[in-house]
Amino acid sequence: MNEMKFLQHLKEKGFELTDEQQKQFAIYYETLVEWNEKINLTAVTEKEEVYLKHFFDSITPSFYFDFNKVKSICDVGAGAGFPSIPLKILYPHLEITIVDSLNKRINFLNHLSAELNLTNCHFVHDRAETFGKGEYRESFDVVTARAVARLSVLSELCLPLVKKGGHFIALKGAQGEIEVEEGLFAISILGGAVVENHPLTLPEEESMRYILDIEKKRQTPKKYPRKPGTPNKEPLLK
Numbered sequence: 179m180n181e182m183k184f185l186q187h188l189k190e191k192g193f194e195l196t197d198e199q200q201k202q203f204a205i206y207y208e209t210l211v212e213w214n215e216k217i218n219l220t221a222v223t224e225k226e227e228v229y230l231k232h233f234f235d236s237i238t239p240s241f242y243f244d245f246n247k248v249k250s251i252c253d254v255g256a257g258a259g260f261p262s263i264p265l266k267i268l269y270p271h272l273e274i275t276i277v278d279s280l281n282k283r284i285n286f287l288n289h290l291s292a293e294l295n296l297t298n299c300h301f302v303h304d305r306a307e308t309f310g311k312g313e314y315r316e317s318f319d320v321v322t323a324r325a326v327a328r329l330s331v332l333s334e335l336c337l338p339l340v341k342k343g344g345h346f347i348a349l350k351g352a353q354g355e356i357e358v359e360e361g362l363f364a365i366s367i368l369g370g371a372v373v374e375n376h377p378l379t380l381p382e383e384e385s386m387r388y389i390l391d392i393e394k395k396r397q398t399p400k401k402y403p404r405k406p407g408t409p410n411k412e413p414l415l416k
Protein backbone atom coordinates (compact mmCIF):
# COMPACT_ATOMS: atom_id res chain seq x y z
CA MET A 179 0.00 0.00 0.00
CA ASN A 180 1.77 3.20 -1.10
CA GLU A 181 1.14 6.49 0.68
CA MET A 182 -1.49 7.57 -1.86
CA LYS A 183 -3.49 4.36 -1.38
CA PHE A 184 -3.08 4.64 2.40
CA LEU A 185 -4.66 8.10 2.27
CA GLN A 186 -7.34 6.89 -0.14
CA HIS A 187 -8.34 3.89 2.01
CA LEU A 188 -8.49 6.08 5.12
CA LYS A 189 -10.59 8.64 3.28
CA GLU A 190 -13.08 5.90 2.34
CA LYS A 191 -13.37 5.21 6.08
CA GLY A 192 -13.98 8.89 6.84
CA PHE A 193 -10.47 9.93 7.91
CA GLU A 194 -8.73 12.73 6.06
CA LEU A 195 -5.15 13.17 7.20
CA THR A 196 -3.70 16.67 7.51
CA ASP A 197 -0.30 17.50 5.96
CA GLU A 198 1.16 17.30 9.46
CA GLN A 199 -0.23 13.79 10.04
CA GLN A 200 1.04 12.62 6.63
CA LYS A 201 4.47 13.99 7.51
CA GLN A 202 4.38 12.19 10.87
CA PHE A 203 3.75 8.84 9.16
CA ALA A 204 6.61 9.55 6.72
CA ILE A 205 8.99 10.33 9.60
CA TYR A 206 7.74 7.26 11.49
CA TYR A 207 8.64 5.08 8.51
CA GLU A 208 12.11 6.62 8.11
CA THR A 209 12.91 6.37 11.83
CA LEU A 210 11.67 2.78 12.05
CA VAL A 211 13.84 1.63 9.15
CA GLU A 212 16.88 3.57 10.39
CA TRP A 213 16.68 2.11 13.92
CA ASN A 214 15.83 -1.34 12.62
CA GLU A 215 19.38 -1.57 11.28
CA LYS A 216 20.69 -1.31 14.86
CA ILE A 217 18.00 -3.05 16.91
CA ASN A 218 15.38 -5.60 15.95
CA LEU A 219 12.06 -3.77 15.70
CA THR A 220 10.25 -5.35 12.77
CA ALA A 221 10.64 -7.94 10.01
CA VAL A 222 8.58 -5.70 7.73
CA THR A 223 10.68 -2.90 6.19
CA GLU A 224 9.42 -2.34 2.62
CA LYS A 225 7.63 0.99 2.60
CA GLU A 226 4.41 -0.34 1.06
CA GLU A 227 4.30 -3.21 3.55
CA VAL A 228 4.92 -0.95 6.57
CA TYR A 229 2.08 1.34 5.47
CA LEU A 230 -0.28 -1.62 5.10
CA LYS A 231 0.76 -4.11 7.80
CA HIS A 232 1.78 -1.65 10.51
CA PHE A 233 0.21 1.78 9.92
CA PHE A 234 -3.12 0.85 8.30
CA ASP A 235 -3.54 -2.29 10.40
CA SER A 236 -2.95 -0.31 13.62
CA ILE A 237 -5.67 2.17 12.68
CA THR A 238 -8.36 -0.47 11.96
CA PRO A 239 -9.86 -0.40 15.52
CA SER A 240 -11.00 3.17 14.80
CA PHE A 241 -13.33 1.84 12.07
CA TYR A 242 -15.43 0.25 14.85
CA PHE A 243 -14.61 2.16 18.02
CA ASP A 244 -14.92 5.93 18.60
CA PHE A 245 -11.59 7.10 20.00
CA ASN A 246 -12.89 10.68 20.19
CA LYS A 247 -14.61 9.57 23.40
CA VAL A 248 -11.42 8.06 24.84
CA LYS A 249 -8.88 9.93 26.97
CA SER A 250 -6.27 7.36 27.95
CA ILE A 251 -4.89 4.27 26.23
CA CYS A 252 -2.39 1.75 27.52
CA ASP A 253 -0.76 -0.34 24.78
CA VAL A 254 0.67 -3.57 26.18
CA GLY A 255 3.72 -4.95 24.32
CA ALA A 256 3.64 -2.23 21.66
CA GLY A 257 7.19 -3.01 20.44
CA ALA A 258 7.89 -0.36 17.80
CA GLY A 259 4.63 1.42 18.71
CA PHE A 260 1.82 -0.64 17.20
CA PRO A 261 -1.08 0.01 17.35
CA SER A 262 -0.94 3.03 19.70
CA ILE A 263 1.42 5.40 17.87
CA PRO A 264 -0.57 5.38 14.60
CA LEU A 265 -3.71 5.88 16.72
CA LYS A 266 -2.02 8.80 18.52
CA ILE A 267 -1.15 10.39 15.15
CA LEU A 268 -4.78 10.01 14.11
CA TYR A 269 -6.16 11.22 17.47
CA PRO A 270 -3.65 13.74 18.92
CA HIS A 271 -5.78 14.30 22.05
CA LEU A 272 -5.08 10.76 23.36
CA GLU A 273 -2.84 10.18 26.37
CA ILE A 274 -0.79 7.10 25.50
CA THR A 275 1.09 4.78 27.84
CA ILE A 276 3.15 1.99 26.34
CA VAL A 277 4.43 -0.87 28.50
CA ASP A 278 7.04 -3.13 26.98
CA SER A 279 9.48 -5.56 28.58
CA LEU A 280 12.28 -4.78 26.07
CA ASN A 281 14.17 -1.62 26.99
CA LYS A 282 15.69 -1.19 23.51
CA ARG A 283 12.19 -0.70 22.14
CA ILE A 284 11.38 1.82 24.88
CA ASN A 285 14.51 3.78 23.86
CA PHE A 286 13.30 3.74 20.26
CA LEU A 287 9.85 5.01 21.30
CA ASN A 288 11.34 7.89 23.31
CA HIS A 289 13.39 8.92 20.27
CA LEU A 290 10.43 8.46 17.90
CA SER A 291 8.03 10.54 19.98
CA ALA A 292 10.51 13.44 19.99
CA GLU A 293 10.91 13.16 16.20
CA LEU A 294 7.10 13.19 15.79
CA ASN A 295 6.57 16.00 18.33
CA LEU A 296 4.15 13.84 20.30
CA THR A 297 2.92 15.04 23.67
CA ASN A 298 1.22 13.09 26.48
CA CYS A 299 3.06 9.84 25.77
CA HIS A 300 4.63 7.69 28.49
CA PHE A 301 6.94 4.78 27.75
CA VAL A 302 7.41 2.28 30.54
CA HIS A 303 9.97 -0.51 30.64
CA ASP A 304 8.13 -3.19 32.59
CA ARG A 305 6.31 -6.49 32.35
CA ALA A 306 2.55 -6.10 32.06
CA GLU A 307 2.19 -8.58 34.94
CA THR A 308 4.05 -6.16 37.27
CA PHE A 309 2.61 -2.95 35.83
CA GLY A 310 -0.90 -4.33 36.29
CA LYS A 311 -0.31 -4.67 40.05
CA GLY A 312 0.84 -1.08 40.53
CA GLU A 313 -0.71 2.37 40.73
CA TYR A 314 -2.07 2.28 37.17
CA ARG A 315 -4.19 -0.80 37.77
CA GLU A 316 -7.80 -0.30 36.55
CA SER A 317 -7.01 3.25 35.42
CA PHE A 318 -7.13 3.27 31.59
CA ASP A 319 -10.15 3.96 29.39
CA VAL A 320 -8.81 1.57 26.77
CA VAL A 321 -6.07 -1.06 26.70
CA THR A 322 -4.85 -2.29 23.31
CA ALA A 323 -2.57 -5.13 22.24
CA ARG A 324 -1.44 -6.60 18.94
CA ALA A 325 0.73 -9.68 18.37
CA VAL A 326 1.71 -10.19 22.01
CA ALA A 327 0.06 -13.45 23.14
CA ARG A 328 -2.99 -15.67 22.67
CA LEU A 329 -6.17 -14.12 24.01
CA SER A 330 -6.37 -16.45 27.04
CA VAL A 331 -2.93 -15.16 28.13
CA LEU A 332 -3.29 -11.61 26.83
CA SER A 333 -6.48 -11.00 28.81
CA GLU A 334 -4.58 -11.51 32.06
CA LEU A 335 -1.94 -8.96 30.94
CA CYS A 336 -4.46 -6.37 29.74
CA LEU A 337 -7.79 -6.56 31.60
CA PRO A 338 -6.35 -5.67 35.06
CA LEU A 339 -5.27 -2.30 33.58
CA VAL A 340 -8.71 -1.38 32.21
CA LYS A 341 -10.95 0.79 34.39
CA LYS A 342 -14.46 -0.46 35.11
CA GLY A 343 -16.65 0.47 32.16
CA GLY A 344 -13.56 0.74 29.90
CA HIS A 345 -12.53 -1.48 27.01
CA PHE A 346 -9.79 -3.95 26.10
CA ILE A 347 -9.33 -3.91 22.32
CA ALA A 348 -7.33 -6.80 20.90
CA LEU A 349 -6.11 -6.79 17.30
CA LYS A 350 -6.15 -10.40 16.19
CA GLY A 351 -5.21 -12.34 13.06
CA ALA A 352 -6.92 -15.18 11.23
CA GLN A 353 -7.27 -17.24 14.44
CA GLY A 354 -9.38 -14.49 16.04
CA GLU A 355 -12.58 -16.51 16.38
CA ILE A 356 -10.87 -19.59 17.81
CA GLU A 357 -8.96 -17.42 20.28
CA VAL A 358 -12.20 -15.86 21.51
CA GLU A 359 -13.72 -19.31 22.14
CA GLU A 360 -10.61 -20.34 24.04
CA GLY A 361 -10.34 -17.00 25.89
CA LEU A 362 -13.93 -16.69 27.16
CA PHE A 363 -13.16 -18.38 30.48
CA ALA A 364 -10.18 -16.08 31.24
CA ILE A 365 -12.10 -12.97 30.14
CA SER A 366 -14.96 -13.80 32.47
CA ILE A 367 -12.71 -14.55 35.50
CA LEU A 368 -10.88 -11.25 34.92
CA GLY A 369 -14.10 -9.19 34.89
CA GLY A 370 -14.61 -8.72 31.15
CA ALA A 371 -17.30 -9.54 28.61
CA VAL A 372 -16.98 -9.72 24.83
CA VAL A 373 -19.02 -6.95 23.21
CA GLU A 374 -18.09 -7.43 19.54
CA ASN A 375 -15.63 -9.33 17.37
CA HIS A 376 -15.41 -7.46 14.05
CA PRO A 377 -13.95 -9.44 11.14
CA LEU A 378 -12.16 -7.49 8.43
CA THR A 379 -9.81 -8.12 5.53
CA LEU A 380 -6.78 -5.94 5.02
CA PRO A 381 -6.97 -4.21 1.64
CA GLU A 382 -4.72 -5.47 -1.18
CA GLU A 383 -3.42 -8.66 0.39
CA GLU A 384 -6.85 -9.59 1.82
CA SER A 385 -5.64 -11.35 4.97
CA MET A 386 -8.14 -11.83 7.80
CA ARG A 387 -8.15 -9.73 10.93
CA TYR A 388 -10.45 -9.46 13.94
CA ILE A 389 -10.95 -6.39 16.10
CA LEU A 390 -12.13 -7.70 19.41
CA ASP A 391 -13.90 -5.36 21.83
CA ILE A 392 -14.09 -6.55 25.45
CA GLU A 393 -15.80 -4.40 28.07
CA LYS A 394 -14.65 -4.37 31.68
CA LYS A 395 -17.80 -5.13 33.63
CA ARG A 396 -16.39 -5.94 37.07
CA GLN A 397 -13.14 -5.34 38.99
CA THR A 398 -10.42 -7.88 38.32
CA PRO A 399 -9.79 -10.13 41.36
CA LYS A 400 -6.64 -8.98 43.22
CA LYS A 401 -4.73 -12.20 42.53
CA TYR A 402 -4.47 -11.30 38.81
CA PRO A 403 -2.21 -10.77 37.02
CA ARG A 404 -0.15 -13.59 38.49
CA LYS A 405 3.64 -13.30 38.65
CA PRO A 406 5.65 -12.65 35.44
CA GLY A 407 5.61 -15.64 33.13
CA THR A 408 2.77 -17.49 34.89
CA PRO A 409 -0.04 -16.29 32.56
CA ASN A 410 1.91 -17.75 29.66
CA LYS A 411 2.89 -20.98 31.40
CA GLU A 412 -0.50 -21.63 33.00
CA PRO A 413 -3.17 -19.84 30.93
CA LEU A 414 -6.61 -19.49 32.50
CA LEU A 415 -8.35 -22.22 30.53
CA LYS A 416 -11.50 -24.10 31.50
Ligand SMILES: C[S@@+](CC[C@H](N)C(=O)[O-])C[C@H]1O[C@@H](n2cnc3c(N)ncnc32)[C@H](O)[C@@H]1O
Nearest residue numbers: 255256257260277278279280305306324325326
Ligand atom coordinates in the same frame (compact mmCIF):
# COMPACT_ATOMS: atom_id res chain seq x y z
C1 LIG B 1 5.78 -9.51 18.57
S1 LIG B 1 6.02 -8.00 19.39
C2 LIG B 1 4.60 -7.09 18.84
C3 LIG B 1 4.83 -5.64 18.90
C4 LIG B 1 3.67 -4.76 18.43
N1 LIG B 1 2.51 -4.86 19.32
C5 LIG B 1 3.26 -5.05 17.02
O1 LIG B 1 2.10 -5.40 16.80
O2 LIG B 1 4.11 -4.91 16.11
C6 LIG B 1 5.59 -8.36 21.09
C7 LIG B 1 6.07 -7.29 22.07
O3 LIG B 1 5.48 -7.57 23.33
C8 LIG B 1 6.45 -7.38 24.35
N2 LIG B 1 6.02 -8.24 25.47
C9 LIG B 1 5.84 -9.59 25.47
N3 LIG B 1 5.40 -10.02 26.67
C10 LIG B 1 5.30 -8.91 27.46
C11 LIG B 1 4.90 -8.70 28.82
N4 LIG B 1 4.53 -9.71 29.61
N5 LIG B 1 4.90 -7.43 29.28
C12 LIG B 1 5.29 -6.39 28.50
N6 LIG B 1 5.68 -6.54 27.21
C13 LIG B 1 5.68 -7.77 26.69
C14 LIG B 1 7.78 -7.77 23.69
O4 LIG B 1 8.88 -7.17 24.32
C15 LIG B 1 7.57 -7.26 22.25
O5 LIG B 1 8.04 -5.94 22.10
